Amino acid sequence: MKLKSIETITGTIRILTGLHVGGNKDNIEIGGMDQPIIKNPLNGEPYIPGSSIKGKMRSLIELGLFAKQDQTMEYLNRGEPCGCGKADCVVCRIFGSSSSKNRSDDLGPTRIIVRDAYLTDTFKKKFESGELPMEEKYENTINRINGTAKDPRQLERVPAGVEFELNISFKVFDNDPEKPEDLINYVFKGLRFIELDALGGHSSRGCGQVEFSKLKRTGSPLPEDFLKSLKI
Numbered sequence: 001m002k003l004k005s006i007e008t009i010t011g012t013i014r015i016l017t018g019l020h021v022g023g024n025k026d027n028i029e030i031g032g033m034d035q036p037i038i039k040n041p042l043n044g045e046p047y048i049p050g051s052s053i054k055g056k057m058r059s060l061i062e063l064g065l066f067a068k069q070d071q072t073m074e075y076l077n078r079g080e081p082c083g084c085g086k087a088d089c090v091v092c093r094i095f096g097s098s099s100s101k102n103r104s105d106d107l108g109p110t111r112i113i114v115r116d117a118y119l120t121d122t123f124k125k126k127f128e129s130g131e132l133p134m135e136e137k138y139e140n141t142i143n144r145i146n147g148t149a150k151d152p153r154q155l156e157r158v159p160a161g162v163e164f165e166l167n168i169s170f171k172v173f174d175n176d177p178e179k180p181e182d183l184i185n186y187v188f189k190g191l192r193f194i195e196l197d198a199l200g201g202h203s204s205r206g207c208g209q210v211e212f213s214k215l216k217r218t219g220s221p222l223p224e225d226f227l228k229s230l231k232i
């Protein structure tokens with residue numbers, strides 16, 4: 001197995017509805033947010049962990065792919081990621097195998113690296129000058145009988161309109177059974193699935209709708225409607 005090339009996928013992640021990727025509750029002061037978002041501890045800047053993006057791509061690709069493939073349904077039915085470890089499983093090859101005991105010797109290394117996504121330069125400057133406040137959203141439970149709100153809680157979100165840098169690296173090997181084009185397309189499909197689903201928590205209550213734009217594959221710009229034109 002020989003490394004043939006390393007492709008990069010870069011672009012902008014635009015937040016369309018408030019994004020909540022949960023942070024560490026232990027570090028908040030008294031009177032602070034009930035559900036804070038994750039931030040860089042050095043400067044307080046919000047970011048999207050690569051693991052959040054990678055995990056969401058993987059789970060949505062698994063749902064989409066394995067709906068028709070019985071042999072991998074046992075993992076899905078248990079709510080676990082695919083751990084088949086087979087060399088011909090695109091999910092295990094691209095995202096890594098979660099099970100070491102089943103891992104085929106021919107599987108090779110995990111192909112994808114999704115880096116943590118930081119604010120674009122424009123929004124970084126706004127944040128540094130104090131012009132990018134985080135949203136404090138209040139949520140509550142409605143009493144079914146008298147219609148009153150109870151159990152108010154604060155949810156912190158990155159406000160709609162903010163943009164982060166997307167940065168993915170993807171290894172292509174000479175013995176991959178698919179054409180490099182077909183394999184890397186799973187990454188783009190994963191991004192499209194996220195657009196149709198969401199990033200972060202509380203998505204069923206409206207959080208985390210995002211859009212990927214200004215996409216480039218190894219430095220070459222892709223058409224603006226590229227993701228939307230994919231068949232998934």
Ligand SMILES: [Zn+2]
Pocket residue numbers: 082083084085086089090091092
């Ligand atoms: Zn697998």
